[in-house]
Amino acid sequence: MNEQQRKDMSQIRQVNPEEATSDKNNLNRLKEKSSEDFMKYFETTYQPPNMRDAQRRKKKETDVHYDFTIPEDMDQSGKGKKYMIRTYGCQMNEHDTEVMAGIFEEMGYESTSDTKEADIILLNTCAIRENAENKVFGEIGHLKPLKMENPNLIIGVCGCMSQEESVVNRILKKHPFIDLIFGTHNIHRLPQLVKEAMFGKEMVIDVWSKEGDIIENLPRSRKGKIKAWVNIMYGCDKFCTYCIVPYTRGKERSRLPADIIQEVRHLAAQGYKEVTLLGQNVNAYGKDLDLEYGLGDLMDELRSIDIPRVRFTTSHPRDFDDRLIEVLSKGGNMLDHIHLPVQSGNTDVLKIMGRKYSREEYLELVKRIRKSMPDATLTTDIIVGFPNETEEQFQDTLSLVEEVGFEAAYTFIYSPRENTPAAKMKDNVSMEEKKDRLQRLNKLVNEQSAEAMKQYEGEIVHVLVEGESKNNEEVLAGYTKRNKLVNFRAPRSSIGQIVPVKITKAKTWSLDGEMVEASVEVK
Structure with a gap:
């Protein structure tokens, strides 16, 4: 590639997180270049999130910022325009969508649910299962005719999928009409990224391997005035062998207790009736702070706030300590519904999954919860068909479901995620057998749910x-x-x-x- 070609190619690149430039070349010139030249440039220039670096990451203090503002040149830049965000995946993605919607509205945009009305469309994506990824690429295909009709329409892909190198490569190769790709660590840069895409009319890639700091004063456009999400921490350090989240969401970073309490107090003053505390591994809260303070301590302080219901999700059995159980057992606005993902009922499978607890340890935790909260409702997540899971090991899962008495469960056939350790494991369980196991598990869960529900009749x-x-x-x-x-x-x-x-x-x-x-x- 000669110097002129390299210069022309430079308009599609990864934006420097510290300093985004605005002097852009014309996108039309790039379209004239061969895809071979472009991919050669991309492969030597673009620096994707590094999975190995993510796993070797070290603990370091996270900076907290309270100075978010819309840049002056983008303030009210969306006046008379409309945005649309389609959200896939977990509650964390829903929370991120509320933040992005809040930023858009601060910029003057109005929300729309009609793709034909939208001036900018974002797909906030989930990477946890292959099916979720396929849905997003299907939607990208459906949006292409809109882009052809309206070249000024900005289409962006953000969220967890954007943190995966293979996804960015696929978009670049097969969907070059996408204008904007950004990840989970830099949502606060949305105004600058929109500016890059709007005025440069080019593809902008802004994906950070380094986790972002905590930005405390981001605007939010919450759905309704009844229930609210409150993020208390980001990321996960568990590295379960099947899970992409520690790579796409980064290391565990906890918000300061005072900031969380202030947000919940504000929601109570606004009349909200329920808050759900969010984290990829919510009960690891506080472990990265230089404080002797965990989720149980935070929940104990939230007990005194005049809000009727406080929930939390999603918890990990390893971090569910006795202090948290003690606080939940006090009742009041602390609810006795606990979602406690087990994933498998067999110790050997749990070990291969990297869950770092045994069947016996999980059951002992359930016993302690039941002792303090006899009427607690337990729900869970379960994966069937993990690589080389035997029928005997699956039977252990069925027996654990019965022993615990789960009243509901999110059940899944194992879905390999690229770059995770489990994706490299040999798998001798046929899809036919996996589907049969899922059917048998669902039958048992449905029976237990129906039995639990029956007890409510007349109450x-x-x-x-x-x-x-x-x-x-x-x-x-x-x-x-x-x-x-x-x-x-x-x-x-x-x-x-x-x-x-x-x-x-x-x-x-x-x-x-x-x-x-x-x-x-x-x-």
Whole structure:
């Protein structure tokens, strides 16, 4: 590649995290260059997230910033324009979408759900399973005709998929109409990235291997005024052999307790009825801080805030300590629904998964939880068909599900993720057998869920009313303290309130009921 070609190619590049430049060349000239020249340039210039470096990362203090502002030249740059964000994956992605929406609205943009109205479309992606990735690439294909009709439309891919080298390569090779790719560590740079894509009319790649610092005053556009996500930490240091999250989300970084408490107090003052504390490994909170302070201590302080319900997700059994159990057992706004992913019921499989606890240790933890909270509702995540899982090992999973008495479970067939240790393991379990195991597991979980739900018939529960039922606009729906979905008829004025409902019919995954006039003892 000669010097002129290299100069022309330089308009598609990874933006320097410290200093983004704005002097761009014309995208049309790049399109005239051969894909072979471009890929040669890309392979020698673009620096993707480094998986090995991620695993070798060292503990270091995370800087906290309170000085986020929209750059003056982008303030109100979205006036008269509309944005759309499609979100895939977990609650953390939902939280990130709220932040990006807040930034857009600070810039003057309005939200739209119509792709034809949008001036900018972001796909906030999930990398945890292959199916989620396929959905995103399917959506990218559907958006291409829109880009052809409206060349000024900005289309961006962000989130966890963007942190994967293979994904960025695939977009560059097969979807060059994408304008913007950025990762999970630099959402606060959204105004600058939009500027790069808007005024340069070029593809911008801004993916950091280095985790970002904690930015405390980012704007948020929350969904509704009833329930809110509160992120308390970022990243994960567990490195389970099947999981891409420690690479895409980076090392564990905890927010300071005072900042979290202030945010929850603010939500309570606004009238929110429920907050969910978020983290990829939420009960590892505080371990990276120079404090003797963990999730149990934080939850104990949140007990005194006038907000009816406080939840947290997702927890890891290794970090679920007795201090947290002690605080949860105090009740009040601390709920006794605990989501505790087990992944497998066999110790050997757990070891290969890198979970760092045994079947016996998990059951001992459940025993301690049950002792302090006899009525606690436990739910879980389970993977079937992990490389070389035997039928005997799968039977251990079924027996653990029965012994614990899970009332619900998210169940999955193992999906290999590129660059994780498990993806290199030999797998002699056929897809037919994996599907059969998933079916048998789901049958057991469904039976246990139906049995648990049956116990609610005739009882009165308190329901936080969220809105209309998905299946019937004349029926309202909401959740109990133990996260059971209830459908019932009531005045629309009940939305946003916690009301007593008598359960008239139990189904496998939901309850039907009727609103009662006065509060009585509830389950």
